[in-house]
Amino acid sequence: MSNNNNWLEKILPAIRKSDNDSRRTNIPEGLWRKCPRCEGVLYRPELERNLEVCPKCEHHLRIPARRRLALFLDETPQTEIGADIGPVDRLKFKDTKKYKDRITAAQKSTGETDALIVLRGKVNGLPLVAAAFEFNFMGGSMGSVVGERFIQAVDVCLENKLPFVCFAASGGARMQEALFSLMQMARTSAALQKMRDAGLPFFSVLTDPVYGGVSASLAMLGDINIAEPGALIGFAGPRVIEQTVRQKLPEGFQRSEFLLDHGAIDMIVSRHDMRETIYRLLAGLTHAPLAS
Amino acid sequence: MNPNFLEFEQPIAELEAKIEELRLVGSGSKVNISDEIAKLQEKNLSLTESIFKNLTPWQISQLSRHPRRPYFLDYIRRMFGEFDELHGDRTFSDDAAIMGGITRLDDKPVMIIGHQKGRSTKDKVRRNFGMPKPEGYRKALRLMEMAERFKLPILTFIDTPGAFPGIDAEERGQSEAIARNLMVMSKLKTPIIATVIGEGGSGGALAIGVCDHLQMLQYSTYSVISPEGCASILWRSADKAPDAAEAMGLTAGRLNDLGIVDEVIQEPLGGAHRDHDHAALRVKESLAKALERLQTLSTEDLVDQRYKRLLSYSNVSRKSAEE
Numbered sequence: 001m002s003n004n005n006n007w008l009e010k011i012l013p014a015i016r017k018s019d020n021d022s023r024r025t026n027i028p029e030g031l032w033r034k035c036p037r038c039e040g041v042l043y044r045p046e047l048e049r050n051l052e053v054c055p056k057c058e059h060h061l062r063i064p065a066r067r068r069l070a071l072f073l074d075e076t077p078q079t080e081i082g083a084d085i086g087p088v089d090r091l092k093f094k095d096t097k098k099y100k101d102r103i104t105a106a107q108k109s110t111g112e113t114d115a116l117i118v119l120r121g122k123v124n125g126l127p128l129v130a131a132a133f134e135f136n137f138m139g140g141s142m143g144s145v146v147g148e149r150f151i152q153a154v155d156v157c158l159e160n161k162l163p164f165v166c167f168a169a170s171g172g173a174r175m176q177e178a179l180f181s182l183m184q185m186a187r188t189s190a191a192l193q194k195m196r197d198a199g200l201p202f203f204s205v206l207t208d209p210v211y212g213g214v215s216a217s218l219a220m221l222g223d224i225n226i227a228e229p230g231a232l233i234g235f236a237g238p239r240v241i242e243q244t245v246r247q248k249l250p251e252g253f254q255r256s257e258f259l260l261d262h263g264a265i266d267m268i269v270s271r272h273d274m275r276e277t278i279y280r281l282l283a284g285l286t287h288a289p290l291a292s
Numbered sequence: 293m294n295p296n297f298l299e300f301e302q303p304i305a306e307l308e309a310k311i312e313e314l315r316l317v318g319s320g321s322k323v324n325i326s327d328e329i330a331k332l333q334e335k336n337l338s339l340t341e342s343i344f345k346n347l348t349p350w351q352i353s354q355l356s357r358h359p360r361r362p363y364f365l366d367y368i369r370r371m372f373g374e375f376d377e378l379h380g381d382r383t384f385s386d387d388a389a390i391m392g393g394i395t396r397l398d399d400k401p402v403m404i405i406g407h408q409k410g411r412s413t414k415d416k417v418r419r420n421f422g423m424p425k426p427e428g429y430r431k432a433l434r435l436m437e438m439a440e441r442f443k444l445p446i447l448t449f450i451d452t453p454g455a456f457p458g459i460d461a462e463e464r465g466q467s468e469a470i471a472r473n474l475m476v477m478s479k480l481k482t483p484i485i486a487t488v489i490g491e492g493g494s495g496g497a498l499a500i501g502v503c504d505h506l507q508m509l510q511y512s513t514y515s516v517i518s519p520e521g522c523a524s525i526l527w528r529s530a531d532k533a534p535d536a537a538e539a540m541g542l543t544a545g546r547l548n549d550l551g552i553v554d555e556v557i558q559e560p561l562g563g564a565h566r567d568h569d570h571a572a573l574r575v576k577e578s579l580a581k582a583l584e585r586l587q588t589l590s591t592e593d594l595v596d597q598r599y600k601r602l603l604s605y606s607n608v609s610r611k612s613a614e615e
Contacts, residue, residue: 074357084611085609085611086608086609087608087609088608090550090607091539091540091541094539095522095526095527095536096526096527144606144607144608145608147606148608151603159421166398167341173494173517175517175525175526175540176526178515178516178540178541179515179516179540179542179547179550180606181516182494182498182515182516183602183605183606184605185470185471185495186474186478186602186605187603189471189474190474190475190477190478190479190599190602192480193475193476193479195348196475212495213495216455216466216467216474216495217470217474218468218471219473220465220467220468221471221472221475233454234462234466234467235457235461235462235466235467235470235495236455236457236462236466237457240521241459241462243459244458244460245459254462255531262463262464262465263465264465264467264468278396285316
């Protein structure tokens with residue numbers, strides 16, 4: 001902003017200006033974060049200790065897939081599944097940007113190759129496979145790679161008789177892969193049928209947000225569906241619904257609590273209790289003795 | 293402008309109006325103008341051919357929702373024997389946007405299920421413009437499971453803008469209803485043939501679209517999101533729908549090239565809406581042929597092949613192990 005000819009700058013209260021300046025210079029970058037819900041200013045190290053849950057209002061902030069899995073799994077052993085699989089732009093899709101460039105940019109900013117990470121590991125010694133969507137990778141959208149890794153995860157479960165836990169966070173199908181992305185809904189759902197046929201549990205954990213093609217396939221097909229508090233979960237987005245029905249949406253519409261009320265999920269579990277709750281339920285369904 | 297014709301069909305509409313006018317004049321006078329009419333009809337034919345030779349994906353999208361395009365009920369009347377419609381999801385309601393019931397294809401009893409748009413304004417509203425709610429998908433599932441129990445093949449007909457984006461649909465678990473259909477359809481022990489007759493709109497279409505044989509009418513579309521929806525998200529302007537239609541490759545021909553669609557059913561010249569009887573005849577022929585092929589398979593092979601088909605819908609690269 002040029003100071004010389006910006007009249008607005010001149011009439012801004014001097015104190016506000018200097019306040020901004022001092023914040024910019026005196027506080028190290030990224031040490032503070034604003035809670036998107038209560039707008040409380042949070043000290044990052046404290047937030048991290050609290051598993052990215054706002055200590056003031058209990059709002060569950062979005063977290064990267066690797067962090068999610070690290071919080072969930074025992075430290076060792078962990079082996080990644082499907083890391084060798086990468087995206088392909090079969091349709092040469094181009095909107096305002098090329099899909100190829102979007103992939104490259106997403107890979108750079110997240111350090112991941114696509115939007116689903118799958119690890120084989122243990123929770124309190126109980127062996128399982130866990131997957132998590134990386135929302136920062138093109139909105140956690142599901143294309144062929146996500147579908148393929150999900151199916152590989154199921155295959156490992158089938159081969160080794162393991163339970164499968166998936167943490168969803170996704171805007172839906174990846175439009176840039178057009179009908180192939182729609183077909184991932186059918187593929188992942190068909191794979192989950194195999195889990196059922198084999199008598200292996202699949203848990204779906206819904207974290208903010210889960211919409212569209214991911215919601216209308218794998219994410220709603222858990223033997224047990226668990227949501228984090230306050231997550232937005234639905235098929236159609238609120239804006240689309242509002243435009244279609246021309247009606248104000250009810251308070252709390254499509255939040256976890258709304259889904260629990262309407263019978264769509266089994267329970268809402270705080271991030272702090274997630275690991276132990278899932279462990280207990282899985283141990284119950286698989287008749288495993290509880291670790292003390 | 294004739295509202296029963298799309299913009300690019302207007303020259304055809306004008307020529308046909310002219311022919312009609314001549315006919316009226318001709319029948320009232322002694323002058324023989326049949327030569328003139330024949331000439332114009334010939335011209336109309338070549339005009340239609342030239343317009344339909346090079347349709348853009350966006351024009352095909354418009355044809356797929358043409359106001360006079362044959363709907364599910366139009367096909368039912370023309371292709372099958374007596375149709376006994378079955379209603380209700382046994383849980384909440386009956387959804388008029390999805391119809392289903394038992395009928396016969398030639399002599400074979402079959403379960404048919406499809407989206408139904410309304411023709412009149414009143415009917416459009418009653419059928420919610422072909423946009424199903426959870427009870428529609430649950431009714432479809434109930435009928436499909438019944439078909440499996442009684443060994444009836446399932447024929448589904450896809451023609452929907454998409455699942456209904458409404459408050460009530462969300463409250464009753466739209467996502468779960470669609471997801472469950474996808475899961476259960478993958479293992480049904482009876483042949484499933486899906487035919488896209490108009491709009492194949494996203495999850496709302498796929499929820500009755502998991503199948504052993506997927507066929508599309510020449511001017512039908514099948515996509516993950518409507519061109520308008522895609523354009524407003526990726527281009528931030530619904531006006532870019534023609535670009536989105538192009539980019540998504542949602543036409544029967546393109547999807548056939550990509551290996552997702554097994555068969556493209558040619559439509560009569562000028563589109564299915566120009567000749568419902570002929571369109572229905574062609575669909576029926578394809579159905580009979582596909583069904584005959586599928587019924588030679590054992591149940592085990594059928595379900596196994598269905599899963600393998602699904603697995604093949606994927607484009608990924610694989611790094612070699614040592615990298």
